[in-house]
Amino acid sequence: MAHTLQILDIQNVTHDVKQFTLEKPDGYEFEPGQATEVAVDKEGWREKKRPFTFTSLTEDDNLEFVIKIYPEHDGVTEQIGNLKKGDKLIVDEPWGTIQYKGEGVFLAGGAGITPFIAIFRDLYKEDKIGNNRLIFSNKTEKDIILKDDFEHMLGDNFINAITDEDPEGDHHFLDGFVDKEFLKSQIDDFDQPFYVCGPGPFNESMMNYLKELGADPDALVFEE
Structure with missing residues (x-):
């Protein structure tokens, strides 16, 4: 199930990486290290999903992603890089990636x-x-x-x-x-x-x- 979520805040992390804070749907849970598919809620971009990892924790009030912007690729991250507070992203359900298996x-x-x-x-x-x-x-x-x-x-x-x-x-x-x-x-x-x-x-x-x-x-x- 996809959720259309408003961007609450955008911060620059480095010269080409941004941190996005989004609304969080009720009951939305995930494990540290999990990812989801994200698309931009704009005409022509809703079907173009890309995987991004949650950088927030499941108990946090909001969802957070840290995303590297590639303007030269002319694609999804460039679109995400141009978004402003109040714009929306479409976020799918979480799925597994790397799981913590102990100290290493x-x-x-x-x-x-x-x-x-x-x-x-x-x-x-x-x-x-x-x-x-x-x-x-x-x-x-x-x-x-x-x-x-x-x-x-x-x-x-x-x-x-x-x-x-x-x-x-x-x-x-x-x-x-x-x-x-x-x-x-x-x-x-x-x-x-x-x-x-x-x-x-x-x-x-x-x-x-x-x-x-x-x-x-x-x-x-x-x-x-």
Whole structure:
């Protein structure tokens, strides 16, 4: 069943990522890490659905999505990027994506961080963040989505890898691509859960490195 929901608030998260707060239908429930199909409630766009992950928690009063806008794609996210407070989105029922299976290492590439946002928020709220770690790969520092939130929730277990610029003397930034050597240098136990989400090529390489290192990762492709 689809719900047509009003946008209550829009915030810029980075230069090309926005956070949308929407009304929430009565009795609408989902698990951290789940997603749904979203379409723009405008002529010509209602049938064009795209999957987005909830970044709010099921007990929150509103629904929240963090969405990367791709103006050059001339598509749904460009339309979403042009929406204003009071406009409407069509939101379907939730469906499963990545599920939390216990303390481990999360590897995210760019906008692939979104399924992990609610998982970490939920763990943090329940005081169960434990020794979970996040390795987050981005092109530049300004691309890091919700950097302050992750630093607050994870502290030193939040590791940023920056691929297209030299990071400025901050121990949270490790210069370069996440490759097999990088993973070996950061992780000493490959027998724990691994969660991978990013664009197809990122996932493929992470899965291969992790399997070579003896891990059994769970992955979700974040479609750009």
